Amino acid sequence: MRFIPWIAITCIVDAALAQSSAAAESPIPATRTAPVDQLIPWLLDENQQLRGVPFSEVIFDTTGKRVIRFDAKNAVDQRVAEAISAACHETMKRLNAPNSAIQHVDRINEVSSHFEDSLRELLNATPGLRCGFPLTTEGKLQRSGYPDLRIADVESKRVFYLDPKLYAAGSRDSSFRAFYFEPKKATNKVREDAVHLVVGFEHQSREQNGQWKFTRWDVVDLSRFTVKLKAEFQGSNRDMYRPEAIVATSEK
Numbered sequence: 001m002r003f004i005p006w007i008a009i010t011c012i013v014d015a016a017l018a019q020s021s022a023a024a025e026s027p028i029p030a031t032r033t034a035p036v037d038q039l040i041p042w043l044l045d046e047n048q049q050l051r052g053v054p055f056s057e058v059i060f061d062t063t064g065k066r067v068i069r070f071d072a073k074n075a076v077d078q079r080v081a082e083a084i085s086a087a088c089h090e091t092m093k094r095l096n097a098p099n100s101a102i103q104h105v106d107r108i109n110e111v112s113s114h115f116e117d118s119l120r121e122l123l124n125a126t127p128g129l130r131c132g133f134p135l136t137t138e139g140k141l142q143r144s145g146y147p148d149l150r151i152a153d154v155e156s157k158r159v160f161y162l163d164p165k166l167y168a169a170g171s172r173d174s175s176f177r178a179f180y181f182e183p184k185k186a187t188n189k190v191r192e193d194a195v196h197l198v199v200g201f202e203h204q205s206r207e208q209n210g211q212w213k214f215t216r217w218d219v220v221d222l223s224r225f226t227v228k229l230k231a232e233f234q235g236s237n238r239d240m241y242r243p244e245a246i247v248a249t250s251e252k
Contacts, residue, residue: 062183069223087122
C-alpha cells in the first residue's frame with residue numbers, strides 16, 4: 001500500500017480549505033486546482049486510507065501530550081487498576097439491579113452516561129484518587145467526546161484517562177466502529193501526559209430477559225492501540241438552508 005505522509009495530507013487539505021474559502025467569497029465556482037485533484041481520488045481509494053496508525057501518535061500530534069503505557073509493575077498503576085476494577089464490579093452490580101434507573105431506558109446509547117456517573121462517583125470516593133469529567137482546552141465541561149473520565153492519583157500526580165464503552169454480547173470481534181477520536185483544538189480534552197484506558201462492558205440483548213443485563217468488563221490499555229482514518233465531507237443545516245440557495249418553499 002502506498003503511504004501518503006501526514007505532512008502531505010496536511011498540505012493537500014490546507015490548500016483545499018484555502019480554495020474553498022476563496023470560492024465562498026465568489027458566486028462563480030473556482031477552478032479546481034491540483035491539491036483537490038490529489039485529495040479526492042485519494043479519499044475514494046479505500047486502500048489508500050490511513051490504517052494501523054498508532055493512537056499514541058495521533059494524540060501526541062494533535063495535543064502535544066504523551067500516551068503513557070500502563071505498567072503492571074508500577075505501584076501507582078497497580079493501585080489505580082485495582083480501584084478501577086472495584087468500581088467496575090460495583091457499577092455492573094448496581095446497574096444490573098431490577099430497580100436500576102437504566103432498566104427504564106430503551107436505547108443502549110442512553111445507558112452510557114449512567115456508567116460514567118457511577119464510575120466517577122465510586123472512583124472519586126476512593127482514598128488517594130480524584131475522578132471527574134475532563135475539561136476542554138477552553139476550560140469547559142463537555143460530556144461528549146473522548147475521553148469521558150479523568151482520574152488523578154493525589155500522591156504521585158499521575159493521570160489516567162478512562163473511557164467506558166458498552167457492547168452487545170457476540171459483537172466483541174466485530175469490525176464495526178466502536179471508538180472514535182475527533183481532533184479539535186477547542187474541544188480537546190486530552191490536556192496531560194497520561195495512561196489511556198478503555199473499560200468495555202458486555203451486555204445481553206434486552207429482549208432476552210426483559211431487562212438490561214451486563215455480563216463482563218475488561219479494562220484495556222490504549223498505548224498500543226491502532227486506529228484508521230475514515231474521511232467524510234460534512235455540512236450543517238446552516239450550510240444547506242441558505243436563503244440564496246432555496247429554489248422553492250412551502251406556503252406560509
